[in-house]
Amino acid sequence: MAPDLPPQYRALVLDSIGAGFTVKTLPTPQPTFGSAVVQIVAAGALSYHREIYNGQRHYPLPTPMVGGYSAIGRIAALGPDATALQAGQLVFVDCVIRGRDDPSALYLLGISEGHSDGSKKLAREVWHDGTLAEFVKVPLDNCIPLDEARLCQTLGYSIEDLMYMGYLLVPYGGLRDIRVEPGDTVVVCPATGGFGGAGVLVAVAMGARVIAMGRNEQELERLQEHVHKGTPWACVETVKITGDEAIDTASLKAYGPVDAILDFTPPVAAKSTHLKSAVAALRYEGRVSLMGFVDFSVSDMKIVGSNITLKGKLMYSREDMLQFVKMLEMGLLPKGKDLVDTRTFRLDEWEEAFDAAAQWTGVGRAVAFLP
Template sequence: MKAAILKAFGSPLVIEDVPAPVLGTGEVIVDVVAAGVLSYAKEVFSGQRPYLLETPVVPGAGGIGRVRAFGPDATRLSVGDWVFCDPIVRSRDDAIAPDITLQGLSAGNAEGGLRLQRYYHDGSYAEQMLAPTENVARIPDFDGAQAAQWCGLASLLVPYGGLSSIALRAGETLVVNGATGKFGSAAVEVALAMGAGRVVATGRNPAVLEELGRRFGPRVRPVVMAGDEEADRAAILKTASGPIDCVFDILPPRATPAQVRAALLTVRPNGRVSLMGGVGMQGGEDLGLPYRWIMRNNIRIQGQWMCPREAVARMIGIVNAGLIDLGRREVTTFPLAEINAAIDHAAANAGPFSLTVVQP
């Protein structure tokens, strides 16, 4: 079969013939139809982002495809089923604290994640891929012509994991801190689908904030951040026009702790906070949160990396119910042979409403 291979960091991917995957118990082979290309894939493959990924490797984190074969432990799948391949692979020998690897992207920071990666080594930039049975989610009543659009599911699942972890409820007011990026804008969309009564969307890009309001209506209330912690906090509180139940932070590594605190400290007593961003990951000071304020106000602060397994089926249900329209994104597709052009395109079109997809 054909596959795109990263032979070394800093080199372009090459298309080669490689052996097709061999089925084992507890596994599924999927014919890949569409796989999303991350906007920062070029940074990963160049080595600029030091992800734990052993080369040579077929990269690609998840995608949409059809079941080719499955092991004896699968009781609901059929050959030909349309499925979403979840790249979050978990070890099976520790249900409480499993090791995790992102198939085709990163083993995280743990030795156990690297051991998983060495087995589920190759990702979705190939004509076929091997995945654990539990990572293959069937999409009911699926129109194959929409396969590229459905790659947008991946960006929705990340904030859904964070919002679910703090049990966002219908009618609540939520602050999305960092709403102008791909995951932040997805958080706005997911929160509205979950029933949020009001979403205060913060960011430094007025044009994107205005677009969020235009696309999603008056329940979205934009706040342009100025970079002054106290002034930004006051602006968030004024725009919310009432108690803030939850804060979801998805700011990137280049953001400062003050930008996180500006939003986090707006949450009401007994409020909840989800941290999914990257602040501090490239060095620098940590958040420096006030212990006394957290304790006296019963604040729940929840860290969340990616999403739990059941989130995939639930998000598929949300989309199929019409609560989220995957057709809102501008999708650009590339054949597998043009994978390097796809990576360049994704980097140049990193906006929240664009999606780059490779179709093996």
């Protein structure tokens, strides 16, 4: 046993889908080659976590298991092949697990075991448990170093507020994948959810002009106010999704040709026409990052005739994470509490935490566990 690790730790265990969680005491994981054991300081809660664990979303999970997804923590112990990470260092713990010999064997720790034989093997036999616990064992590659002094002292973020990275990184992966550049006009749709709202913040930090689409006019107004409070120089327009494809297209075209689109359509809105309207407003050689669940069809003449690029994107790469942390540490996003208002809960308050996460949504809102 590593000398600084306790023999046991507390964790939220899901024995079966729909059974609810139980706080249990488990043997503390030990570091091995290619791994780190991290002491969790703050673990994120997603707006749809409750739907995953009660079976509503039908995500495949290997139970019994410790729930969660990404987290912020401190390195507690390292495998013998670690060369840069140090004990006590603050890190972002990424939930995206990839096969080292097959990157397509990908799954999300604590969310889904994926659908390939490789991802299921990793989820069931190697990296099994999530971050709703006092400790977690993860691959070295999934520990992203954070400059604690810069982030928490100079820029004023609390450690639990840094957990908002779990939302910010996803749109950054999509925006970087389609090469969004300073000065681009980017449509984020819908922009009123957790990932869409975070996408507006990230696009602004990357120097883009943003058109935020959504059905909830009150939330669109709050989004605009939140962004301008932290980055008063930002250019953020809003367009209400009416459901009338022609009207929504005209509303977008009023702001001039669009360079790029970031789409986060949730499953319940898969039949919405808002993405067709956004594509219709794209300039020649415009780009689209598809990160949601839209049932999408559009005129071949628009796609082929205008050289439109459509790219599917799941999450982000390690390189994306490292680059994003540079942006965050440079102070390119809103500082301190202007970035996010985080509500926190203990492990035994998991029901209240998941209820809060389902309600406390949109730009600048997050829920975290403090084990």
